[in-house]
Amino acid sequence: MARRITIKDNLLESRLFMRRAIAALLGAALLLMALVGRLVYLQVVAHEHYRTLSEHNRIKLEPIPPNRGLIFDRNGVLLAENLPSYRLEVIPEQVADMDTTLQQLGELVEIRPYDLERFEKARRRMHAFEGVPLRLHLSDDEVARFASNRHRFPGIEIRAGLSRHYPLGREAAHVIGYVGRINEQDLQTLDEANYRGTTHTGKVGIEKTYEDVLHGTVGYREVETNAQGRTLRVLERQPPVPGSNLYLTLDARLQQAAEAAFGDYNGSAVAIDPRNGAVLALVSLPNYDPNPFVKGIEYRDYQALQSDPDRPLFNRALRGQYPPGSTLKPFIGLAGLELGVTTSHSHTFCPGYYSLPGQEHKYRDWKRGGHGTVDLLGAISQSCDVYFYDLARSLGIDRMHDFLAQFGFGAKTGIDIVGELGGLLPSSAWKRRTRNEPWFPGETLISGIGQGFNLATPLQLAVATAALGSYGKLYRPHVVRALQPPADGSLQPVHLDPPRQIPIHERHNWETAIDAMIEVVHGRRGTARRIGQGIDYRIAGKTGTAQVFGLAQEEKYDAEKIAKRLHDHALFVAFAPADEPRLAVAVVVENGGSGAAVAAPIARRIFDAYFGEGQADGTD
Structure with a gap:
């Protein structure tokens, strides 16, 4: 049987190639025009918008909480003060084995189930590179024990701050009241902008009634951060305004x-x-x-106060x-x-x-x-x-x-x-x-x-x-006799009807x-x-x-x-x-x-x- 011979049509193939090449060039040209158009939009039309977003990614405002005002009796006896306090913070991304680290830390400082529960909640809502509080209000002995073993705990830091303290303890407690950690109910009435960075607010007594006077005004610092949000340097700082001191009529x-x-x-x-x-x-x-x-009363202790038939909180x-x-x-x-x-x-x-x-x-x-x-x-x-x-x-x-x-x-x-x-x-x-x-x-x-x-x-x-x-x-x-604003330190008597x-x-x-x-x-x-x-x-x-x-x-x-x-x-x-x-x-x-x-x-x-x-x- 004789073989069939097919003769190639070079002219047809050449025309088909040209059509395909032209289509490809047109597609490339359209894509290039779209890319150029997008660049023009980003660089010219929407320049200010995206420049602002870029600055916000690079520059961040961090709140600086103010020092709370002090409370004195009529003769200058201190009734409520701010004392230096130390807290233990964990930077999760720097801790290789969290469970082992927490177990070993517990051998140096007391870590209660309440502390672990609060730590886990805070850890879930914070970045891995941020310090998460584990223990608040460490004693001097606990600070010393940790300091001597600090080399064993990478990613664990001690931070200094101020904590409210009532020198007279039980005496006049129902007048002065106390501060506690801000909760969801407090957030409904507090000025969110002025309480950024603040962890405590007045709950009862004078501490609650005069909260606006005692709290002060929040400050800010402008910091430069990298793409991961880590602070590189401080660009500008606006210091907070401390709260006013109160002088009571109480003796x-x-x-x-x-x-x-x-x-x-x-x-x-x-x-x-x-x-x-x-x-x-x-x-x-x-x-x-x-x-x-102030420190965060344990549930069983609070329940004991609530169930006491003598009602000490009343x-x-x-x-x-x-x-x-x-x-x-x-x-x-x-x-x-x-x-x-x-x-x-x-x-x-x-x-x-x-x-x-x-x-x-x-x-x-x-x-x-x-x-x-x-x-x-x-x-x-x-x-x-x-x-x-x-x-x-x-x-x-x-x-x-x-x-x-x-x-x-x-x-x-x-x-x-x-x-x-x-x-x-x-x-x-x-x-x-x-x-x-x-x-x-x-x-x-x-x-x-x-x-x-x-x-x-x-x-x-x-x-x-x-x-x-x-x-x-x-x-x-x-009960309040005079205010002492931080600006000049002079006593301003309260208005009396x-x-x-x-x-x-x-x-x-x-x-x-x-x-x-x-x-x-x-x-x-x-x-x-x-x-x-x-x-x-x-x-x-x-x-x-x-x-x-x-x-x-x-x-x-x-x-x-x-x-x-x-x-x-x-x-x-x-x-x-x-x-x-x-x-x-x-x-x-x-x-x-x-x-x-x-x-x-x-x-x-x-x-x-x-x-x-x-x-x-x-x-x-």
Whole structure:
């Protein structure tokens, strides 16, 4: 079979090659034009935009947190300071075997499970070349042990900084408060820009109320970084502005004496200067040490504080709401005088009980045998319940409410510490509004001796007592006395609202109520006469006892047969010197039993500490 011979068409192949070459050249030309167009866009049209992005990759702003302002008492005693502290940081990319390294570190310094958990969380959100905190607040011994073994731990560094510290520990903890690590809730209210680099913020007390003043203004440094984000050099630095120092009205020496006066009792005491509303002591017991909260209190320790039946974290001075008991009687007596219901010469017979007309129920006096015939002075000095049952019935609940409201009962005082409660001052409208029930005459009687629905905080009692002693000048209590900005170091007194004058038309009515309170302490039959011995000035005061639970009609209170937590609360309010008051005090002793036997002696110790040798004048 003959082979078939194919003759090549060179002309056709040449034409096909040319077409393909031209197509390739056109494609290359189009790609080149697109590339040139893109370069023109990047280099000319979008030059400024990408130049800015490039600078941001090369230059970075790093925040420099400011030093927190210090807190002093009125005499310059340091209450909150910043101490050098050391923390252990790990640079993950420089650690070859993390588990082994952490195990060996644990042999030199204590590393708790809490520390490891926090370290892992921080490690996941930070770059591998950044220092991740492992342990905060190393002790000097731990720093020394690590320093001598530092060669064994590449990638582990000790960083120095400042940490908040409270030199007095538990004392005045409820006033000063504490700082803690910033959490998600804090971030909702804080200025994010000004808190860059800041790890702690005020949580309670003065630390929280004056956070804006204490924190200061963040600074920045402009640093040059490489493509991996590592710092190469510092280009520019704007230093931070430290926070202002605070000088409080608090007297640390008086605060310590007041807390010591309680002994083993729980309760609260507030001491105020009636001339300006300055709080000189504010006690809430039991208290707590705020320093662990700064370092990061362990869960079990916090739970122990939370579950403690004595509630050490609870600020009794501002949030403790107690029946004022007989401490309310001078104010009720003053209401009777001012509203023309009684006079200083009016008398009431006290057989030991009181009954409403047409009723058999007996409202008992604390003294079973009664006080006999008493006037207002005798009723206050001997704390006669029957006199005030009768006076309360004549006044009526709504007139009592309106009069007592002028002294601040039933409302917040406005003190410059967050968290205050307003107590409760009942009225017929209040009961109808909150309980949808009518007001009963018997409720008026027990309201007249500070029981029933009445509730007041120790701070309210102190403010009202100060107003009574100063003939109606009602000041808003305050704890901060002056600010000290970092610029010039001069003290700038805080602005004080002018006092509100309680409108009592007859000065004689003030004098009658005050004279009766003097009789409580210095009278022959005064309920607090024991504390009036051995002093060269006069105290005007009033004892009080507040029931924790109710008694049946014929049941008798026997402290020995009931649990300690069911004992009556003991109260005492007073101011001194009685003629020109410089200090007003309210004392509440939880389950103390007797205001005369327990609360009044505590107040006497506070007065002794204040008027003792070397005591400052106390004015702002």
